[in-house]
Amino acid sequence: MKTKEAYIEVEPGIELFVQETGVGNPLVLIPGFTFTTEVFSAQVRHFSKTHRTIVIDPRSHGRSTMTVHGNDYITHGTDLQKVLKELNVENPTLLGWSFGCLTVWEYIRQFGTDKIKSLILIDMPPKSLSLKEVEDWVEGPLDDLAAAYTNYLRHPKGQREFISAYATGVMVQRNLKKEELTWIVEQSLKTPYYIAANLFSSGLFSDYRKEASLSSESVPTLFVVAEHWAETATTYLNKLTPAATVETLGGHLMFWEHSEKFNEIVADFLRGHP
Template sequence: MTTNNGTYIEVEPGIELYVQDVGTGDPVVFIPGFTFTTDVFSEQVQHFSQTHRTIVIDPRSHGRSTMTVHGNDYVTHGTDLQKVLTALNVDNATLVGWSFGCLTVWEYVRQFGTNHIKSLVLIDMPPKSLSLQQDVDWVEGNLDDLAAAYTNYLRNSKGQRDFISAYATGVMVQRDLKEEELTWIVDQSLKTPYYIAANLFSSGLFSDYREEATSSSESLPTLYIVAEHWAERATNYLAKLTPKASVKVLGGHFMFWEHSQKFNEIVTKFLEENK
């Protein structure tokens, strides 16, 4: 089904994903992170659709896609991505994942390989979220802090709101947010109910895609864009795990929104170098 603003693609009976598909040329597919939506990539859609077929997806239980208690994990999200690409006749695409959206990309690689992918852009996400060597490895955070986020915050809507608000101001951006900007960011997340957000959070934290990160970077041009706050650790970690990948450092976790022009320039150069 098509609307004035986008397309709905049924990935299984009763479950539709909302997709924006704009522009012509080599396809670039953007996948948002944990509980976020197509709207976060508005500056990228405007920029890249001038030269590329630009596709942005609301994963299941995100944004305008169907809310469902089934399949809120990154194994299913990887399968959903393949179904969307097939329905849209997309081949040889550059996949751009942000945060937990990177897990969707790596899960796609795990299930379907890399034959139909041209290149990868992975925004600020380690391929394994947790580690007993949390002081050495590039991970999502301290084990106790992440456990507290799950048990203390993602148990009701207020907790989810407080969690995203703190994350937005402390990690996502580097400047003071205007009240309306913070409200918009939090409202993005709250489109996903807290009980689904909790499932996605635990699925993401217990994922391990180190093998897919290594293998895909061996066969495909791969670019990581990591935030400044953990740049040294991330860069050192990736140099060992994915030595053939390129790594750029920019802003905070939401750098493509806060520093959209610079981000778009980095990705444009990468796409041009790997036509």
């Protein structure tokens, strides 16, 4: 099946790289922090048989323009709207992974849900940080996340070490082959460390609980969360987004490691909301 590639200008001098495969109802996939269209290759192969499948490199990711401004999720939400408009995408299912969920929620904050068919949100709490004694579902303890920003995202070596440790400890459950780990790290390093630091802080200080709650009431919504925090995440989402469907699978990169099972979960959801 032929894949179309395009560069879409979202502001003067800033282009986003987009791939489009297949025909049918549009399914738009947005990668997470510093990652690229390539992580969704198994989903593109599967869903392009039945859907118009679109994958985006956000600004300063992958093959999109590297820029020192707009590296925050407010801008990413605006960028998404511009891409959808340029491609004449109507009534899409938006699928965000990790910080890509923040792009989806920011789009909803700015533009609402009227033009969205459904939502698929992969392993991202709508608020990353909490100081409650009884923690909600969050990305991690404040001190740990502050240390990651301060100690690792200040130079290329630290970014490599941070992504490598995250890949082996959180993203994937099995032992990675050397070439697999190299590929994952190289995906991230396409975003320079000084931009990665901006994105990291923007993501951690975001709060999209309102958008997550309201959108799940407005359009069919599926959350897929990693097994390592399944109980906490499911309990939290059942309270915040009771109308949403919640599934658990694998680690943070479950759609890559367990692609067949993940694709089956998503396909069932899409069939249930034609």
